[in-house]
Amino acid sequence: MKSKFFTVTLFSTVVAFAPMGYTKTPAQADKVLRIAFEAPDDGFDMVKTFNFYSGNVADVIFERLVQYDYLANPVKLVPSTAESMPTIQDNGKVYIFKIKPGIYFTDDPAFKGKRRELVAEDYIYSIKRILDPKNHSSSFAFIDHKIVGANALVDQAKKSGKFNYDASIQGLKALDRYTIQFTLTQPDYNFPYILAYSTFGATAREVVEYYKDRLGMHPVGTGPYMLSKYVPRSKIELVANPDYRGFVWNFKSTGTAWDNQLVKEMSGKQMPQIGKVNISIIEEEQSRWLAFQSKQLDFDKVTANAIPKVLDQNNHLKPEMKNKGVQLYRNKEAEITYSMLNMRDPIVGGSSLDKVALRRAIALSFDVNEYIRILRKGQAVKAEMLVPAGVNGHNPNYRSSIGYNPVLANKLLDRFGYKKGDDGYRTLPDGKALTLKINTESGSASVMYSELWKKSLDAIGIRSDFRVSNFADNLKAATQCQYMMWSGAWHADYPEGENFTQLLYGPNVGRGNQSCYQSDAYDNLYRQAMQQPPEKRMPFYEKMSRQIEADTTWILQDTRIRNWLIQPEVQGFKAHPIMNSNWQYLDIASPRQNK
Structure with missing residues (x-):
């Protein structure tokens, strides 16, 4: 899921309609969780966004048929609105889910x-919204050519200009009010993981038709929380859904000391306990760090600049933090970060040898190890x-063919006619000026990142121009293929390599493919991989990685290790490798317990 995206700003403040009566939730109004997002959401219609922060909120509003077990490692799925895990037929081609009766929006x-x-037709309708070409859903790639009859309806909509939501789809049927059957074009034991992604949460058709283009600001679901107040780019307030059925915290430890402590303090509790979640948008690292220090935030990731103040040389909490009762939880993200080059840009795009040489030289100039050390x-x-x-699909023994080598970068540029002028900067082979225009954002981390890139590019004689904007405008430009270079990150939406490789699949240009990359070789490998069961896809993913290195569309950078600091009042915290919202699994000690 993309970690930065644009924000809806249609209204300055939204106050949601608060339901009355039918109180079921065990959540306590005086238990308020205070957290921060490091970048803004862009509303909560997940069919139209893949914003990481939007997804955090959507996950606790919209329920999927299945969800992740909170503690299990490796990750596993458990029922959510489904009564049980699906009945699987025809060697993984047919999945039948029975929805629990009595769940209400x-x-x-x-x-x-x-x-x-909530009924089976709500899930069918929600998936049809993903299929609708007008929505340009990035999640379409997850089910493209996977559900029998679905693509025929998509093709019909492209021709007619209108998607027929009332048309039946052979592979998407409500067998009765509470039973839904998926029939796939080929066996896919990975399919339930796709259904656990936030975009596949149930949305009511009446709500979509009522709010229309304002749907992203009026999410209505069946989950543990609901939107109460919303100030775009500033604050999000969630309150416990009074009609939510609740659940018992009853997860099994994986055997770690951390899990053992969670089981000890949380087992048997009626959940959720948190009555309100206050989310502040704090983009500047120093401000977030100060907010945590002053106990305005209940947990947060340690900012890069605060690392020396918090951790010792062995990455353990320093005594001054321990004395405050603060806890540390470390985890490596299931993610990659990268710099993207726009393959449709007239300067850096294209497949001619001189263009490939330019992109390769840019990649060779950047020292990822220095970047990890400094940033x-x-x-x-x-x-x-x-x-x-x-x-x-990850191969721990795989090594990229592109490393830090500014000497080779300079030789490549010399070989393909990028000549240096008297000022030490290169021109294009036709003698015109060469300037690499790099989109970036404000904030101290972005400034340091830009300084690293300028140093790298200066070393190979390429002039750089850093264009500071906000995530909204940068993402819009990337989606429209109107930029030269930009950086991003992608966190796993589900634990399968296609979630990452689809980001460079040609038909996904305008959705998740922000490099606007189209390669017959890559696309053929992707399609071949999708014909294989997940356990046989690794060789194809390796070849796709080599193809990207050959074309140098992306410059891979790193996978972050997150250091979560948790205030002593917070109970039940654990960062999940896939699931990002853990608020429904937490508790806050009462004032009496704190004493």
Whole structure:
């Protein structure tokens, strides 16, 4: 899931409709969780965004058929709105889910005063929204050509200009009010993991048709929380859904000391306990660090600049932090970070040898190890292939063919006619000026990142121009293929390599493919990989990684190691490798317990 995206700013403040009656949730109103996002969301219609922060919120509003077990390692799925895990037929081609009766959407004006029960057709409708070409859903790649009959309806919509939501799809059927059957074009035992992704949460058709283009600001689901207040780019307030059925905290330890402590303090509790979640958008690292120090935040990732103040040389908490009762949880993200080059840009794009040489030289100029040392303060590992550790298809022995080599970079540029002028900067082979325009954002980390890139490019004689904007405008430009170079990160939406490799698949230009990259060789490898069961895809993912290195579309950078600091009042915290919202699994000690 993309970690930065643009923010909806249609209204300055939104106050959601609060449901009355039917109280079920065990959440306590005086238990308030205070957290921060390091970048803004862009609303909560996940069909139209892949914003990491939007997904955090959507995960606790919209329920999927299945979800992740909170503690299990390796990750595993458990039922959510489904009564049990699916019945699987025809060697993994047919999945049948039975939905629990008596689950209701939160009250909303769209329902005109009636209680609205969750039914199988809600999941079918939600998937049809993903299929609708007008929505340009990045999640379409997850189900493209996977559900029998679905693509025929997509093709029809492209021709007619309108998606027929009332048309039946052979592979997507409600067998009765609570039973949904998926029929796939080929066996896929990975399919339930796709259904656990936030975009596949149930949305009511009445709500979509009622709010239309404002849907992202009026999310209505069946999950443990609901949107209460929303100030775009500033604050998000969630309150416990009073109609939520609740659950018992009853997870099994994996045997670690951390898990053992969680089981000891949380087992048997009626959940959720948190009555309100206050989310502040704090983009500047120093401000977030100060907010945590002053106990305005209940947990947060240690910012890079604060690492020396918090951790010793062995990455353990320093005594002054321990004395405050603060806890440390370290985990390596299932992610990659990278710099993207726009393959449609007239300067850096294209497939001619001189263009490939230019992109390769740019990649060779950048010292990832120095970047990790300076920007990450050592809290990261170098990314070698498209699929990161912790995701199916990752090969821990794979090594990228592109390393730090400014000498070779200069030789490449000399060989392909990028000549240096009297000022030491190179021109294009036709003699015109060469300037690499790099989109970036404000903030101290972005400034340091830009300084590293300028140093790298100066060393090979390429002039750089850093264009500071916000994530909204940068993402919009990338989606429209109107930029030259930009950096991003992708966190696993589900533990399968296709979630990463689809980011460079040609048909996904305008969705997740922000490099606007189209390669017959790469696309053929991707399609071949999708024909294989997940356990046989690694060789294809390796070849795709080599193809990206050959074309130098991306410059892979790192996978971050997150150091979470947790205030002593917070109970039940653990960072999950895939699932990002853990608020429904937490508790806050009462004032009496604190004493």
